[in-house]
Amino acid sequence: MDRTETAFEEFVAEMADMVTLLRDGRLVLVTGETGCGKSALVNRCADWVVQQMTERGTGCEVLDLTAALNGLPEDSIDNRMSAVCDQLFVELTRRQLMRADAVTALEPHREVPRRVYPHLPEATPRPTVLVILLPTCELADEVIRYASLARGRILFFIESPFMQANDVRHIVESMERWGSPITLSVGELEEGDVRRFASDRLKRHAEKGEYPKMTEDTMESLTGLSTSVSELQRVFHGVYEELLGSNDWPAEVSFEDVVKFRFRRVSRGQGIDHEP
Known part of the structure; x- marks a missing residue:
């Protein structure tokens, strides 16, 4: 990447x-x-x-x-x-x-x-x-x-x-x-980097049990939303942490989940680059 x-x-x-x-x-x-x-x-x-x-x-x-x-x-x-x-x-x-x-x-x-x-x-x-x-x-x-x-x-x-x-x-x-x-x-994320990152992270934790997978549309949409690896890591970590702490555990992580997470962080004054 x-x-x-x-x-x-x-x-x-x-x-x-x-x-x-x-x-x-x-x-x-x-x-x-x-x-x-x-x-x-x-x-x-x-x-x-x-x-x-x-x-x-x-x-x-x-x-x-x-x-x-x-x-x-x-x-x-x-x-x-x-x-x-x-x-x-x-x-x-x-x-x-x-x-x-x-x-x-x-x-x-x-x-x-x-x-x-x-x-x-x-x-x-x-x-x-x-x-x-x-x-x-x-x-x-x-x-x-x-x-x-x-x-x-x-x-x-x-x-x-x-x-x-x-x-x-x-x-x-x-x-x-x-x-x-x-x-x-090294530079900004290129075409296919988000998909490779998501696939790698999800594959690493496959043996840990059931958890929401990320839809193809979500991975595709994230390509234009995240410009660096560190930002991508923060978004992934933050979205899954919030889902883990909720009572509503979805079957899949949608792009809407990502957008809501980013909006909540900005609303709390933490910004996108703030560590979760």
Whole structure:
């Protein structure tokens, strides 16, 4: 859905035999509107890398720093990168992914990206690929700076709901002499996505007992009503939760049930995007 399968295939093709990752490091930038599946794609790609490395007998660790800037005020690129670098040092130390001598050497520079990232490949007790999930980014220059810090066995992932095609083009052109980053994009729901989503969710719960199925007309109508996976998830979850809490358990979920659910949420001032 949302071009995520195509994007995943592009990622696998770009990574090829992992030679570039192991020798030079890589950065992956995933762009697309909010709620269209960027995080799901990043997690799938990261899991694939872990599996590939495991099969090769190489260590691989995923470090999720996506929340490293939560609660911090809007700040400069330097301060953002310093805060993330410090959190990375904390995670590496907590999980004992650095040798004791490396911890001692890097401790004074734990907030200085250019003094930490280049030394990480040699800091691990054994050859280990570090998959680093970075916070959401809106500035091309920040992505470029992270890409320039990549070293062998370091794989950065960055999501951005803000960047347009010209921003991505600028990043790729700026990084040509170092090696282009992998750029993936996901978009709004396409024809057939709602039906695939509904069929998958209903099939997953087939063994749980009897519950209302969704009519063909409802799935067809939802195609034009929901524009992202997250919105579709909220609508499905909300409609079924409301039906579950009612005394009138229908045989099928109609499009009218969906419309009534959306109307009630708007009437309560929660809006369509409010989590049920």
